[in-house]
Amino acid sequence: MKLSGKSALVIGGSAGLGRACAEACAAEGASVMIADINQPAAEAALAAISAAGGTASFILTDGTDDAAVSASVNATVAQFGGLDILVNSIGGGRSAGDAGWHQAIDLFLKSSYYACKYAIAEMEKRGGGSVINIASIAGVTGSVATDVMTTGYACAKHGVVGLTRTLALAYAKKNIRVNVICPGYFKTEMTPMIHDKEDGGLSHINDNLRVPMGRWGEPHEIGTVAAFLASDESSFITGQPIVVDGGFMAR
Numbered sequence: 456m457k458l459s460g461k462s463a464l465v466i467g468g469s470a471g472l473g474r475a476c477a478e479a480c481a482a483e484g485a486s487v488m489i490a491d492i493n494q495p496a497a498e499a500a501l502a503a504i505s506a507a508g509g510t511a512s513f514i515l516t517d518g519t520d521d522a523a524v525s526a527s528v529n530a531t532v533a534q535f536g537g538l539d540i541l542v543n544s545i546g547g548g549r550s551a552g553d554a555g556w557h558q559a560i561d562l563f564l565k566s567s568y569y570a571c572k573y574a575i576a577e578m579e580k581r582g583g584g585s586v587i588n589i590a591s592i593a594g595v596t597g598s599v600a601t602d603v604m605t606t607g608y609a610c611a612k613h614g615v616v617g618l619t620r621t622l623a624l625a626y627a628k629k630n631i632r633v634n635v636i637c638p639g640y641f642k643t644e645m646t647p648m649i650h651d652k653e654d655g656g657l658s659h660i661n662d663n664l665r666v667p668m669g670r671w672g673e674p675h676e677i678g679t680v681a682a683f684l685a686s687d688e689s690s691f692i693t694g695q696p697i698v699v700d701g702g703f704m705a706r
């Protein structure tokens with residue numbers, strides 16, 4: 456298995472794309488700590504990982520709280536003996552107006568910064584590691600802003616790409632790789648406005664968004680990329696936004 460003997464912290468790992476990353480890393484042999492605000496969802500994720508023969512644990516963590524993130528890193532190290540892999544996949548955030556702009560920066564950019572800060576310090580002690588941030592296609596292209604929240608989302612996601620590239624340069628010689636996955640459209644709790652329709656949003660995906668593959672992405676299609684980026688199979692890849700979008704950005 457690609458991640459045998461490794462330890463992973465997945466922030467926002469109770470549901471959606473983060474859960475898929477947690478499952479994929481556990482399936483490849485990593486011991487996984489899920490840090491999230493949603494305990495019931497985490498319990499379902501832990502049960503699925505355990506049923507598949509993997510090892511996982513949970514710590515209640517608000518990823519926007521610097522001290523709580525530090526505690527989740529410490530708990531991972533205490534339980535698994537160190538930290539090799541960090542996945543940042545917090546979702547949510549739908550406040551309107553100025554509050555929504557600031558919420559997007561807190562939820563997506565500041566949380567990633569806090570987690571990188573503490574996790575990378577532990578990876579240095581291990582002599583290496585892999586950070587996988589989850590941004591969005593909104594991190595590599597401007598969004599058609601329909602409201603202030605959309606603007607904040609794109610700004611935060613561009614920030615996550617900048618954070619990724621900068622940390623990749625800073626830690627390249629320390630064997631710590633930092634990459635960012637930029638998903639297109641995936642059916643999760645983040646996207647009900649698109650998929651909460653009679654046809655599951657498929658006509659929107661095809662006719663309005665014109666996703667070339669003509670379908671939603673499946674969360675496991677992010678999980679497998681995260682496991683690859685976490686593993687030595689990607690040993691010369693760092694500082695990269697990896698777009699996973701069924702061809703959307705190729706148009």
Ligand SMILES: NC(=O)c1ccc[n+]([C@@H]2O[C@H](COP(=O)([O-])OP(=O)(O)OC[C@H]3O[C@@H](n4cnc5c(N)ncnc54)[C@H](O)[C@@H]3O)[C@@H](O)[C@H]2O)c1
Pocket residue numbers: 466467468469470471472473490491492493496516517518519544545546547563589590591592637638639640641642643644645646
């Ligand atoms: N779903 C998509 O189509 C899509 C597309 C592009 C980018 N993304 C990005 O992927 C990431 C994950 O999104 P998702 O679709 O899996 O969302 P999701 O809502 O399905 O899951 C998000 C997870 O984050 C947790 N979370 C929310 N606030 C938190 C906090 N303060 N602290 C800790 N955990 C918290 C939730 O409890 C949940 O488990 C997000 O950063 C999102 O912007 C998603």
